[in-house]
Amino acid sequence: MHDDALARAAERWAGLPLTKGHGTGNDFVLLADPDGNRPVDESTAAALCDRHRGVGADGLIRAVPSRLLPEGRALLATEPAAQWFMDYRNADGSLSEMCGNGVRVFAEFLRREGLVAVEPGAVLPVGTRGGVKVVRIVEDGYAVDMGPWSLVDPAVARERGADARVRTDGVDVDRPALSISMGNPHTVVALASRAELDHLVLLRAPTVEPRPPAGTNVEFVVPADPLIGPDGVADLAMRVHERGVGETQSCGTGACAAAAAIRFWAGPGAPDRYRIAVPGGVLGVAFIPAADGTEHVELSGPAVLVGRIDLL
Numbered sequence: 001m002h003d004d005a006l007a008r009a010a011e012r013w014a015g016l017p018l019t020k021g022h023g024t025g026n027d028f029v030l031l032a033d034p035d036g037n038r039p040v041d042e043s044t045a046a047a048l049c050d051r052h053r054g055v056g057a058d059g060l061i062r063a064v065p066s067r068l069l070p071e072g073r074a075l076l077a078t079e080p081a082a083q084w085f086m087d088y089r090n091a092d093g094s095l096s097e098m099c100g101n102g103v104r105v106f107a108e109f110l111r112r113e114g115l116v117a118v119e120p121g122a123v124l125p126v127g128t129r130g131g132v133k134v135v136r137i138v139e140d141g142y143a144v145d146m147g148p149w150s151l152v153d154p155a156v157a158r159e160r161g162a163d164a165r166v167r168t169d170g171v172d173v174d175r176p177a178l179s180i181s182m183g184n185p186h187t188v189v190a191l192a193s194r195a196e197l198d199h200l201v202l203l204r205a206p207t208v209e210p211r212p213p214a215g216t217n218v219e220f221v222v223p224a225d226p227l228i229g230p231d232g233v234a235d236l237a238m239r240v241h242e243r244g245v246g247e248t249q250s251c252g253t254g255a256c257a258a259a260a261a262i263r264f265w266a267g268p269g270a271p272d273r274y275r276i277a278v279p280g281g282v283l284g285v286a287f288i289p290a291a292d293g294t295e296h297v298e299l300s301g302p303a304v305l306v307g308r309i310d311l312l
């Protein structure tokens with residue numbers, strides 16, 4: 001089935017190179033569609049992301065002008081500068097609202113394709129299904145204003161410190177967890193030690209109760225002891241099982257959700273800046289008061305383009 005979908009894509013996209021890129025090991029196939037005539041359906045995305053019969057990736061990103069998609073046009077009404085839309089699909093072909101590693105790689109892709117000029121100091125607003133995200137160049141890659149984070153069930157979370165329970169292979173009992181929205185859904189579990197994190201087996205999706213209606217990404221996080229390093233930044237280690245993918249080397253929205261959960265659990269006086277070590281590298285997360293009175297999450301990390309691929 002994947003072979004047929006790839007053959008159809010090769011025919012439709014003859015002469016169009018795909019690009020492979022990654023952010024801290026979370027890898028993507030990217031495709032430029034400036035005329036909006038190369039929509040990617042679920043089966044094509046899944047075939048391209050197949051690691052044995054396709055190109056192989058955690059997700060597929062199509063760069064399309066916002067004006068050519070209904071979701072993009074809706075954003076342009078309030079954010080006319082968000083000219084490009086990140087049309088994101090997971091490795092199984094499902095849509096997601098947002099991808100934090102993907103949006104940095106998307107910005108680098110637009111820049112390298114000559115579709116935008118991203119100068120140091122300038123900002124690039126990007127349309128996504130999770131709203132407009134503003135990207136800028138920083139020393140170690142890109143920083144993205146991911147907008148505000150939120151608790152999914154604030155009343156229960158504030159009363160009990162958790163609103164869900166998670167069971168997964170490699171840990172003995174089910175654990176309390178916090179449901180957080182970064183535009184896409186996350187469930188964060190704090191583990192007791194690095195050894196527990198290392199022993200997790202994430203070959204199948206963790207069981208989350210109550211079951212989130214649209215599924216969830218599950219982050220397992222261990223805070224360093226002491227939490228705050230000599231440079232004033234809080235250190236966390238994280239592994240993730242992504243909705244629509246499986247275990248990945250990194251998840252940007254997941255790093256934001258993990259930092260938000262630790263910040264929530266730490267209470268008043270919690271650190272504003274976090275360094276999250278994931279299997280594929282290190283991400284930065286900062287909580288910044290925004291002009292509109294909310295607290296925004298800024299994600300930073302590298303964006304790497306690896307090469308071009310022609311479908312045959």
Ligand SMILES: N[C@@H](CCC[C@H](N)C(=O)O)C(=O)O
Pocket residue numbers: 026059090095096097098099100101102184185217242243244245248250251252253254
């Ligand atoms: N890896 C991404 C998240 C991708 C989407 C996620 N699997 C979902 O379904 O919500 C990131 O870096 O944020």
